[in-house]
Amino acid sequence: MKRLLIPFLISITSLVNAQFVLKGKIYEHSNPLVNANVVLMHTFWQTSSDKEGSFEFKNLKAGDYTLSVSYLGYKPQILTLHLTADTMVIITLQPSAILNDEVIVTSTRTGNRNIAGSTITKQQLEEKNFG
16 A cells, blocks of 8 residues: 555655746747747746747746736737646737827927927827838
């Protein structure tokens, strides 16, 4: 009986303490995104993607995780993952506009100099935006 019980307890302990790896690649279409911000929310784990768009979290316990991926100029993506084994995810981010409304720039200058000013609307900025 003891011969059967000990291996059983060891296998149960191994399953409870199992640690997994979460790997992924981040793309914009087929191009990798370098230095995208990758966060496992509600934990202290975060990293950024390398020159191939790859990231990796090691020593994760089994369970539910929320993965947040963001990059300036792209819509952030949030994934909910149930980790029970080593996992690989492929994430494609979509470009997004940064400006939502018009931008008002003001300044003041001391002295009695004449100051010229004008207001630029969002539509005018979009017409001039070549990027």
